[in-house]
Amino acid sequence: MLRIAVPNKGMLSETANEMLVEAGYRGRRNDRELVALDPDNGVEFFYIRPRDIATYVGEGVLDIGITGRDMLLDSESKAQEIRALDFGDSTFRFAGPPGAFKEVSDLNGKRVATSYTGLLSQYFSEHGVDAELVKLDGAVESSIQLGVADAVADVVSTGNTLRQAGLEIFGPAILESTAILISTPEKVGAAKTLIQRLEGVLVARRYSIMDYDIPTDQLERAMEITPGFQSPTVSPLHDENWVAVRSLVPQSDLNGTMDRLSAIGARAILVTALQAARM
Ligand SMILES: Nc1ncnc2c1ncn2[C@@H]1O[C@H](COP(=O)(O)OP(=O)(O)OP(=O)(O)O)[C@@H](O)[C@H]1O
Ligand SMILES: O=P(O)(O)OC[C@H]1O[C@H](OP(=O)(O)OP(=O)(O)O)[C@H](O)[C@@H]1O
Ligand SMILES: [Mg+2]
Numbered sequence: 310m311l312r313i314a315v316p317n318k319g320m321l322s323e324t325a326n327e328m329l330v331e332a333g334y335r336g337r338r339n340d341r342e343l344v345a346l347d348p349d350n351g352v353e354f355f356y357i358r359p360r361d362i363a364t365y366v367g368e369g370v371l372d373i374g375i376t377g378r379d380m381l382l383d384s385e386s387k388a389q390e391i392r393a394l395d396f397g398d399s400t401f402r403f404a405g406p407p408g409a410f411k412e413v414s415d416l417n418g419k420r421v422a423t424s425y426t427g428l429l430s431q432y433f434s435e436h437g438v439d440a441e442l443v444k445l446d447g448a449v450e451s452s453i454q455l456g457v458a459d460a461v462a463d464v465v466s467t468g469n470t471l472r473q474a475g476l477e478i479f480g481p482a483i484l485e486s487t488a489i490l491i492s493t494p495e496k497v498g499a500a501k502t503l504i505q506r507l508e509g510v511l512v513a514r515r516y517s518i519m520d521y522d523i524p525t526d527q528l529e530r531a532m533e534i535t536p537g538f539q540s541p542t543v544s545p546l547h548d549e550n551w552v553a554v555r556s557l558v559p560q561s562d563l564n565g566t567m568d569r570l571s572a573i574g575a576r577a578i579l580v581t582a583l584q585a586a587r588m
Contacts (some may be wrong), residue, residue, distance in 0.1 A: 311499055314365055314374030315344070317356035318486060321488050324396045325375045328444040329354075331585075332506035332512070335542055352503070363388050363491060371497040373503060379464065379486040383427040388491040389502060397488035398466070403424070405460040406453060413480045416440040422449050422458035429462050432483055448541050450474035514585040516557040521570055524553050534569045538588065548569040557583075 314324040315329065318340070326458065327447065330336040335347040345354045355371055360383075362376040367386025368391060374388070378403050381388060408417065413436055422443040423429050429442055442445075443458045450470055452458040462483060465471060471478065490507065492500055523531045529553060535541060541556035557565050558580075567578050 310351055310501060312353050312371045313372070313503065314355050314357050314371045316359040316362065316375060318352055319359050320361055321375065321377060321397045325394075325488065326368075328394065328396075328507060328510050331510045332503070334475060334506075349506040360384075366491050366496075368491065369493055369495060370371060371383075373500040375488060375494040376491060378485050378489050379425060379428060379484055381489065381491055382431075382484065383425040385427065386491075386496075387553055388561075390491055391492050391497060391500075392508070393492040393570075394488040394490060394507065395514065397486070399464045399486045400466075400482045401428070401462065401486060402465045402478045403462050403480045404465075404471050404478050405448075407477045410460055410479045413438055415479075416460060419459040420457070421460050421462055421546050422452035423462040424449060425462065428484065450476060463554070496521040506539040507586060509586040512588055515560060516556060516583055517560050517563060517579065518581040518583060519558045519563075519566065520553065520555050520581070521575040522546060522551050522553050523570070523573070524577045525550055527573045527575075528552055528554075531570060531575060534573075535568060 312520065315325050326337050334350055334352065337343060339356070343356050346355065355364060359376050360380050360422060362374040363381045363384035363386035365371040366556055367384065367388040375394065375428065377397055378390060403410070415577060416438050417440060420441045420443050421429065424445055424447060426442045426444045433440055443452065447465045448460045451474065452461060454474070461476065466484070488554050490504065492526045519535060532541065534557035535554065535558055539555040541554050544553045546553055563580055568579055
């Protein structure tokens with residue numbers, strides 16, 4: 310039985326659960342559920358704080374888990390990133406009162422509040438900065454106003470929290486984070502089906518099917534516009550001067566793709582949503 314760690318709350322929990330349901334697993338039935346058996350799929354889900362997931366997976370107690378890259382790097386876990394999951398994107402940044410700091414070296418001798426002391430102490434030692442870390446559980450942005458820190462290092466997504474606290478980002482991004490699958494080399498093999506299913510969900514979320522007819526003499530140009538994953542399907546039409554093409558195309562630029570196909574003479578361009586995929 311594969312044992313899977315899923316965030317029980319926070320920014321990643323809802324989408325992580327949705328992806329698992331799309332991948333054919335039993336979803337979490339209510340937000341108090343801590344353990345759930347899914348015997349049809351031979352898996353057991355453990356709903357755990359996102360910060361603790363790397364610990365359980367790194368110890369080998371749980372086989373695979375979903376957490377944030379920043380949380381994995383903050384931990385001392387032996388778990389490794391298997392792949393990014395296309396949600397929960399954020400950057401990890403320094404911020405301070407407007408104009409107070411310009412670069413990371415300005416933090417020498419200052420107090421920096423963060424919930425990610427592991428990540429920060431590693432960053433400071435790599436960059437030769439000697440700053441005092443103030444460990445807080447959350448709402449780190451308030452620490453400067455409350456007088457316990459001179460600067461903060463925290464997760465930034467829209468930047469609204471920082472703006473509301475009257476703080477300004479400085480220095481380069483410490484890290485680009487995203488939701489990731491983590492496991493250990495000993496356990497990852499057993500999780501092959503789960504990984505393949507989630508990869509299918511990512512493809513279904515990112516791509517659509519595009520069908521169109523194209524004059525045969527424009528086929529090569531059309532292949533450059535819709536190269537697909539490996540090789541698009543090209544089928545003969547009754548009119549031998551035309552062929553029908555079916556290809557996977559990124560959802561991010563469906564209309565641009567249709568414009569480019571149309572400009573080289575494609576007709577009857579149809580787009581269909583993908584419900585599931587296994588590549
Ligand atoms: N506003 C956000 N937008 C995108 N991702 C975020 C945001 N806040 C946190 N994350 C990411 O979500 C993951 C889990 O963080 P989250 O804030 O949910 O956990 P937490 O701080 O331990 O929990 P809580 O905030 O409920 O105490 C981290 O990898 C983090 O980078
Ligand atoms: O840039 P924004 O879109 O405003 O998002 C960033 C905020 O989101 C997270 O807070 P969360 O709600 O998880 O609270 P926490 O600080 O208690 O973890 C993070 O710690 C920032 O405070
Ligand atoms: Mg948080």
